[in-house]
Amino acid sequence: MAQEAIQKSRVIVWFRDDLRLHDNPTVHAAATKVKTKQAAEVVPVYCFDPRHFGTTPYGSKKTGDYRAKFLLESVQDLKQNLKSIGSDLLIHMGRPEDALAELANVEQKTTILLQTQITSEELNVEAKVKRAVKGKAQCESVWGHTLYHPEDVPYKLDMSDLPDTFTPARHKIEQHAQVRAALPTPQQGELPLPEGLPKAMLECNPQAVEDLNAVVPKGSQQLSTQELNEHAVHRFTGGESEALARLKYYLWDTDLLASYFQTRNGMLGGDYSTKFSPWLAHGNLSARTIYHEIKKYESERKANKSTYWVIFELLWRDYFRFFTQKHGNKLFAEYGITGKKLRWSEDPQAFQRWKDGQTGLPLVDANMRELKQTGFMSNRGRQNVASYLVLDMGVDWRKGADWFETVLQDYDVCSNWGNWVAAAGLTGGRINHFNITKQSKDYDLEGEYVKTWIPELKDVSSKRIHEPWLMSQSEQQQFGVSIGQDYPAPIPSSQLVRPHGSPEGGRNPGGGRGRGRGGKRGHGRGGRQNDRHRTQPRGEYERFG
Numbered sequence: 001m002a003q004e005a006i007q008k009s010r011v012i013v014w015f016r017d018d019l020r021l022h023d024n025p026t027v028h029a030a031a032t033k034v035k036t037k038q039a040a041e042v043v044p045v046y047c048f049d050p051r052h053f054g055t056t057p058y059g060s061k062k063t064g065d066y067r068a069k070f071l072l073e074s075v076q077d078l079k080q081n082l083k084s085i086g087s088d089l090l091i092h093m094g095r096p097e098d099a100l101a102e103l104a105n106v107e108q109k110t111t112i113l114l115q116t117q118i119t120s121e122e123l124n125v126e127a128k129v130k131r132a133v134k135g136k137a138q139c140e141s142v143w144g145h146t147l148y149h150p151e152d153v154p155y156k157l158d159m160s161d162l163p164d165t166f167t168p169a170r171h172k173i174e175q176h177a178q179v180r181a182a183l184p185t186p187q188q189g190e191l192p193l194p195e196g197l198p199k200a201m202l203e204c205n206p207q208a209v210e211d212l213n214a215v216v217p218k219g220s221q222q223l224s225t226q227e228l229n230e231h232a233v234h235r236f237t238g239g240e241s242e243a244l245a246r247l248k249y250y251l252w253d254t255d256l257l258a259s260y261f262q263t264r265n266g267m268l269g270g271d272y273s274t275k276f277s278p279w280l281a282h283g284n285l286s287a288r289t290i291y292h293e294i295k296k297y298e299s300e301r302k303a304n305k306s307t308y309w310v311i312f313e314l315l316w317r318d319y320f321r322f323f324t325q326k327h328g329n330k331l332f333a334e335y336g337i338t339g340k341k342l343r344w345s346e347d348p349q350a351f352q353r354w355k356d357g358q359t360g361l362p363l364v365d366a367n368m369r370e371l372k373q374t375g376f377m378s379n380r381g382r383q384n385v386a387s388y389l390v391l392d393m394g395v396d397w398r399k400g401a402d403w404f405e406t407v408l409q410d411y412d413v414c415s416n417w418g419n420w421v422a423a424a425g426l427t428g429g430r431i432n433h434f435n436i437t438k439q440s441k442d443y444d445l446e447g448e449y450v451k452t453w454i455p456e457l458k459d460v461s462s463k464r465i466h467e468p469w470l471m472s473q474s475e476q477q478q479f480g481v482s483i484g485q486d487y488p489a490p491i492p493s494s495q496l497v498r499p500h501g502s503p504e505g506g507r508n509p510g511g512g513r514g515r516g517r518g519g520k521r522g523h524g525r526g527g528r529q530n531d532r533h534r535t536q537p538r539g540e541y542e543r544f545g
């Protein structure tokens with residue numbers, strides 16, 4: 001390449017859900033182009049796209065207040081980290097196709113580097129960008145989301161031969177694939193920033209959630225800063241600095257990693273699980289970095305079932321991305337992958353009761369209130385509330401997935417819609433219909449979690465806390481709560497709409513059987529836990545499939 005052309009070549013790094021510098025394949029590709037003299041300058045950019053702040057098909061904010069805050073902090077942290085190596089982050093309050101067209105200069109050969117996306121909304125935006133920069137720049141996608149690189153797993157690149165259940169896929173991947181090494185974090189001067197960049201983007205630096213209202217489309221709900229509830233499991237702050245600090249905390253500072261298997265079904269407090277998910281979802285933390293840090297921990301401190309199990313969970317995350325690659329938009333379709341036609345409830349109140357934590361089922365309500373007031377819910381909670389909404393209340397599962405998309409701080413398109421379509425029993429695998437009352441007793445025996453989020457029930461005895469509708473009038477008086485007035489009675493079993501039919505033994509307001517998951521209880525850090533292994537012949541708990 002002629003010297004002049006090299007000097008002028010520009011790389012734009014278009015950040016989206018890969019907001020970090022460590023082990024970032026897109027950033028690494030940019031630094032490599034500079035090192036190998038294929039490019040002379042690197043322009044990092046992030047766009048607050050109005051399409052992410054509109055209204056969902058079911059009328060909620062596309063991005064809720066808690067996630068908006070987390071996203072803003074992630075962008076601020078990235079800007080700070082880029083500055084610390086002599087670069088900067090350009091921020092555009094508007095559509096990426098406009099910003100990128102402005103940054104792609106006809107005078108220069110321009111390459112736009114972006115993390116590969118596989119879902120339709122993201123690909124539609126990419127198509128618009130490609131049209132806008134036609135003749136000025138070319139786009140190069142780089143894979144970056146997963147622990148295992150799709151080229152390394154023993155399936156076709158389009159994942160058409162991926163099994164529709166997790167376990168066989170996991171076994172084969174673990175047997176045949178290796179996790180690649182993490183990529184180095186760019187150092188001072190490795191991402192040279194050109195002069196003369198648009199001032200508006202260089203100086204744009206939104207500080208508060210309210211500043212993002214500049215991109216909320218007309219007619220959509222405005223964003224506002226929320227006070228975090230005192231019972232929130234964690235005070236999440238976005239950005240890779242906090243993500244790496246959490247990784248250090250969970251492994252090296254506290255050794256929590258070594259007891260993850262025993263604690264992971266908890267619902268109270270910050271330490272029962274890793275809480276990596278919001279950082280993973282925003283790309284603040286790389287799954288590979290977690291993996292290699294765990295391997296280091298295993299060789300320097302200890303290796304046990306718990307240390308492996310976090311990697312196992314990261315494989316679930318990979319699985320849902322590969323599963324999405326295989327099935328495309330079926331992930332979002334009413335009847336999912338199977339196409340099995342289900343009959344949904346026509347009760348207009350049902351969905352609202354669920355969203356507000358007013359179903360009368362304490363475990364469901366506590367979890368739904370936690371979600372609304374903090375933007376987080378444990379995995380145990382997510383499975384129960386999803387099962388109850390779809391398999392007992394008979395509400396179209398997409399409404400639940402849509403609400404989670406709004407509220408979750410860790411919303412990830414593949415993990416969310418994948419888990420939901422599976423919970424709805426529309427992937428062809430086993431249907432996990434939970435007996436909510438039994439789950440409540442198994443995982444919150446004393447009702448500590450339920451009472452944290454449902455103050456109306458705070459004085460109810462542990463005997464009645466899981467089924468408050470069974471309290472006599474005198475018990476209600478004794479415990480200071482009137483069922484039907486202070487706290488709702490559950491929807492009677494006869495009025496539940498069970499789209500897959502009524503499960504055996506499921507004639508109570510709390511739902512189905514729980515699929516034999518009530519094994520002997522063990523004691524864990526997060527309270528009493530089910531020892532799931534005693535009831536799972538295949539030696540692992542199937543979250544899906």
Ligand SMILES: Cc1cc2nc3c(=O)[nH]c(=O)nc-3n(C[C@H](O)[C@H](O)[C@H](O)COP(=O)(O)OP(=O)(O)OC[C@H]3O[C@@H](n4cnc5c(N)ncnc54)[C@H](O)[C@@H]3O)c2cc1C
Nearest residue numbers: 273274275276277313314317379382410411412415416419
């Ligand atoms: C209905 C439903 C919706 C969900 N929506 C999301 C979502 O939008 N975003 C999201 O990250 N997770 C989602 N999950 C998966 C899981 O509940 C969360 O990842 C987990 O609770 C986050 O807490 P943690 O980081 O402490 O997890 P840990 O238990 O510490 O697990 C470590 C990591 O493994 C991954 N992981 C664990 N379980 C799953 C799973 N079932 N599917 C995919 N990845 C998993 C996550 O990245 C998680 O951070 C959903 C689960 C259900 C049942």
